Amino acid sequence: MKALRSLDDWHFEVLRVLEEKMRHYETVPTDVVARETEASKDLTLKRLSTLHRYGLVWAPRGRERGFVLNYNGLDAIALRSVVNRGILVSIGGRIGAGKESEVYEAVTAEEERVAVKFYRMGSRSFKKYKRHRDIALHSHLYMEASRLAAKRELEALQILYPRGIKVPRPIYRNRHLLVTELIRGIELAKVKAVDDPALLLEKVLRNLVEAFRAGVVNCDLSAYNVIYLPESGDVFLIDWPQWVSPDHATAKFYLRRDIDNVLEFFERRLHHRPNKDIMREILGENVY
Numbered sequence: 001m002k003a004l005r006s007l008d009d010w011h012f013e014v015l016r017v018l019e020e021k022m023r024h025y026e027t028v029p030t031d032v033v034a035r036e037t038e039a040s041k042d043l044t045l046k047r048l049s050t051l052h053r054y055g056l057v058w059a060p061r062g063r064e065r066g067f068v069l070n071y072n073g074l075d076a077i078a079l080r081s082v083v084n085r086g087i088l089v090s091i092g093g094r095i096g097a098g099k100e101s102e103v104y105e106a107v108t109a110e111e112e113r114v115a116v117k118f119y120r121m122g123s124r125s126f127k128k129y130k131r132h133r134d135i136a137l138h139s140h141l142y143m144e145a146s147r148l149a150a151k152r153e154l155e156a157l158q159i160l161y162p163r164g165i166k167v168p169r170p171i172y173r174n175r176h177l178l179v180t181e182l183i184r185g186i187e188l189a190k191v192k193a194v195d196d197p198a199l200l201l202e203k204v205l206r207n208l209v210e211a212f213r214a215g216v217v218n219c220d221l222s223a224y225n226v227i228y229l230p231e232s233g234d235v236f237l238i239d240w241p242q243w244v245s246p247d248h249a250t251a252k253f254y255l256r257r258d259i260d261n262v263l264e265f266f267e268r269r270l271h272h273r274p275n276k277d278i279m280r281e282i283l284g285e286n287v288y
């Protein structure tokens, strides 16, 4: 974040050239960056060194061979775009982290507090493996996957939200970054007890069935992806990048698995198991 303020337009131009050229080069040679930004090689190298010092780019084969963007660099470009477009005015602390993402709180131009999800596909393997270099060399594929995940998740929210299904209101996407309504609650997985487990389960299941009817199966639903609001007893279903449509060959299988994950949590943690008639009443014959 600090880096964002000390960089000028040219640094961002260099980052954008790297982003674009990574599709065609393993590492983008300094010459190519110089040509694309119409700057001298010396000046370009200076800019690249600054970016390198801030940890926004990598030189996996040594500086002579060239540079690639990393997730910090991609974050910088995406954040700059959302700020320049007047969507966000400031970004705050981290409020969540999952398998493939980090989520931060932010403030919009309308002074609304929102959630910003930064996809980080493959970043675990960036840390886990010793072969940093190899990972850096195909990091653009992971970044492309992150971009796609953000796009897919936005699509799901755009289908579900207008139909009244309890998901965060979608606001904006840029690259691998997705801005949505901030849900001020707790992950259901962290909840120890609730007043009325039967009612809570019914809410979750009804949302799942409505999502299915709207054309969306989550495919990764668990108590971690349900946010619970203790005050109102409301629930929100989050984390939709891997959704499929009901006419997908295994959609019913995924829906069942989502439902079973939820049922398993209610039984184990909240000691609640619905009877068959209630399940059939909520889910309908052809769903479960």
Ligand code: ADP
Pocket (backbone or CB within 6 Å): 095, 096, 097, 098, 099, 100, 101, 102, 103, 115, 117, 168, 180, 181, 182, 183, 184, 185, 187, 224, 225, 238, 239, 240
């Ligand atoms: P992942 O695929 O990494 O699990 P999630 O969408 O589940 O991504 O987000 C990770 C965590 O961030 C969630 O478990 C939740 O705690 C928090 N989070 C995500 N979206 C929101 C939101 N709109 N409002 C509040 N918290 C959120």
Ligand code: MN
Pocket (backbone or CB within 6 Å): 098, 099, 224, 225, 239
């Ligand atoms: Mn999640």
